[in-house]
Amino acid sequence: MANYTDKPKKKKSSASRDIAVDKLDFYSEPHNSHKKQDKIKGRPKSGWQRFCYAAFPQADDSTGEKMRKIVLIAAIIVFAATIGILIWQLVGMGSDKGTNIQIADIAGVPNDELVNVNPDYDPFNTSTGANVEGETEEIDVTPLVNTPIYPNWEELKATNSDVRGWIKITGTSVNNVVVQSDDNSYYLDHNLYKEYSISGTVFSSYKNRWDGTDENLILYGHNMLSGEFFAHITHYVPNDASREPLAFYKVHPTVMVATPNGGCETYKIFAGLLANTQEQYGDVFDYAHKTSFSGKDDFNNFIINIMDRSWFFTDVDITYGDQLLTMSTCCWPLGKSVDTRWVLFARKVRPGESEYVDVTVAERNYNPRLFDYYYNRIGGYWTGEGSWDKSKLLSY
Numbered sequence: 001m002a003n004y005t006d007k008p009k010k011k012k013s014s015a016s017r018d019i020a021v022d023k024l025d026f027y028s029e030p031h032n033s034h035k036k037q038d039k040i041k042g043r044p045k046s047g048w049q050r051f052c053y054a055a056f057p058q059a060d061d062s063t064g065e066k067m068r069k070i071v072l073i074a075a076i077i078v079f080a081a082t083i084g085i086l087i088w089q090l091v092g093m094g095s096d097k098g099t100n101i102q103i104a105d106i107a108g109v110p111n112d113e114l115v116n117v118n119p120d121y122d123p124f125n126t127s128t129g130a131n132v133e134g135e136t137e138e139i140d141v142t143p144l145v146n147t148p149i150y151p152n153w154e155e156l157k158a159t160n161s162d163v164r165g166w167i168k169i170t171g172t173s174v175n176n177v178v179v180q181s182d183d184n185s186y187y188l189d190h191n192l193y194k195e196y197s198i199s200g201t202v203f204s205s206y207k208n209r210w211d212g213t214d215e216n217l218i219l220y221g222h223n224m225l226s227g228e229f230f231a232h233i234t235h236y237v238p239n240d241a242s243r244e245p246l247a248f249y250k251v252h253p254t255v256m257v258a259t260p261n262g263g264c265e266t267y268k269i270f271a272g273l274l275a276n277t278q279e280q281y282g283d284v285f286d287y288a289h290k291t292s293f294s295g296k297d298d299f300n301n302f303i304i305n306i307m308d309r310s311w312f313f314t315d316v317d318i319t320y321g322d323q324l325l326t327m328s329t330c331c332w333p334l335g336k337s338v339d340t341r342w343v344l345f346a347r348k349v350r351p352g353e354s355e356y357v358d359v360t361v362a363e364r365n366y367n368p369r370l371f372d373y374y375y376n377r378i379g380g381y382w383t384g385e386g387s388w389d390k391s392k393l394l395s396y
Contacts, residue, residue, distance in 0.1 A: 099191055100176065103176075103192055106156065108150075108152045109166060109168065111175050114171060114172065114173065115144060115171030115172075115252075116139075116247060117171070117173075117227075123235070123237035125333070139243065140251075141247050141251055143252075143253050143254075144252060145170075146170050146355065147170070148256070148264040149166060150263075151166045153260040156177060157260070160192050160194065162181060163177055163178070164179060164204055165204075165260075166178060166259075167257050168255070168256045169254075169255050169256070170254075173227050173231065174230065174233065174255075176229060177202065178203065179201060179202070179204070180204040181206065183206055184206055187201050187203035188200045188220075188222075199222055199224055199228060200229075201221075203220055204218065205217075212262060215299075216292065216323070217323070218290075218291060219325070219328070221327070221328075223331060229329075230328075230329035231329070233327050234329060234331050236269070236342075236344055237272065238312055240364075246312055246364060249272075253269055254269065255267045257325060266355045267346035267348050268314075268349060268355075269344060270310075270345055270346060270347060271306050271344075272343065272344045273309035273310050274309070274331070274333070274343075274368070274370065275287060275309075275340060275343050276339075276370075276371040276374070277340065283370075290302055299320045300320065300393060306345055307388045307392075308388070310345075310365055310368060311368050313392075315357060315359070316357060316392070317392045319394035321395075323348040324347050324348075325345070325348065327344040328343045329343075334373065367382075
C-alpha cells in the first residue's frame with residue numbers, strides 16, 4: 001500500500017534537457033512558406049509590418065495592386081476627415097445652442113417649451129413618418145397665443161451695435177436676436193459676439209433700413225440639425241404622411257418681431273415655398289432682393305409669384321401697403337448639389353386688426369409652381385395657373 005505521508009521524491013533534471021529547453025523559441029510562429037520572411041532575422045514580419053505591406057504600395061506590387069492600395073488609402077483619409085468634421089460640427093452646434101440660451105437670458109426673452117414639434121420630422125421626405133392610419137389620436141391644432149416680447153435692447157446693443165431686432169415664433173426654437181452687417185455673408189459664420197460660429201446667427205438683408213419704412217424685411221437663418229435658428233421654419237413644409245398635413249402651421253400661424261423703436265409687432269404667415277437659386281436647374285424666383293416695391297403692380301406681381309409657388313394656402317389676405325416679412329433657410333430635398341431654400345412669408349397685422357387667424361380653412365396646395373429639375377426628379381408639371389383664391393389679394 002502506498003504511503004501518502006511520504007514526500008514525493010524529486011526527479012533529477014537532465015543538463016542536456018535544460019540546454020535544449022533554453023534554446024527553444026516559444027515566441028516563434030511555425031514556419032509557413034506563404035508568409036514573407038524578414039531577410040535579416042529570418043522570422044515572419046510583425047503585425048505592423050504586415051499591415052504596412054498590405055496597405056501601402058510596394059516596389060514589387062503590380063500596377064493594379066498599387067492603384068487598389070492608393071484608392072483604399074484615399075478612402076480611409078476621406079472617411080477619417082468626414083468623421084472629424086462631423087464631430088467638430090456637433091461640438092460647435094452644442095456650443096452655439098448654449099450661446100443662444102445665454103443671449104436669450106441677456107435679452108430677457110426666455111425660450112418656450114416646444115409645442116407640436118417633432119424633432120425627427122424630415123421635410124419633403126415623409127415616407128418614414130407617421131401614417132394616417134397609424135394616427136389614432138386627434139391632433140390638437142389650436143393656435144398658440146402670443147405673449148408680446150420686450151427684449152433688453154440696452155444690453156443687446158452694448159454687446160453688438162449690429163443688433164436690429166428680435167424674432168420669435170411661440171412654441172418653437174425660433175427665438176433669436178436679429179443682426180445686420182453691410183453684406184449677407186458675415187453673420188453666416190459669426191455669432192452675436194462676432195466670434196466664429198458654425199451656426200452663425202439670424203441676420204437681416206443688408207438692403208433693409210430698419211427705420212419703419214421697409215416694405216419687406218428679409219431674414220436669414222441656418223437650418224441646424226440641433227433645431228436651432230431657422231430649423232423649425234422647415235416644419236411648415238406640409239407633412240403629407242399625417243392626417244393633418246398643416247398641423248405645424250395651424251399651431252404656429254404667426255410670428256413676432258420686436259425692434260428697439262417699434263415695440264413688438266405680430267405677422268401672419270400666409271405662404272411657404274421651395275425656391276431654386278441656380279439657373280441651370282430651371283426657374284429662379286428672386287425673392288431675396290425685394291425689400292421695396294415700385295408700386296402696386298410690382299407688389300401684386302410679387303405676391304402672385306409667391307402664391308403660385310406656395311405649398312399651402314391660408315385665410316390671410318394681403319394688400320399693397322402691407323409690410324411683409326420673409327424668412328429664408330437652406331433646405332435640400334434634391335441633394336446638397338442643388339442649392340434650394342425653404343422660404344416663409346408673412347405680413348404685419350394692420351392697425352386695429354386682430355391677431356386671430358382662422359386656421360381651420362388653411363389647405364394644402366398639391367400643385368405649387370416649381371422648377372424643371374424638381375419635375376425631372378420628382379415628377380409632375382406646372383399647370384400654368386395657381387389655384388389660390390385671388391380675392392385674398394385685395395389690391396389686385
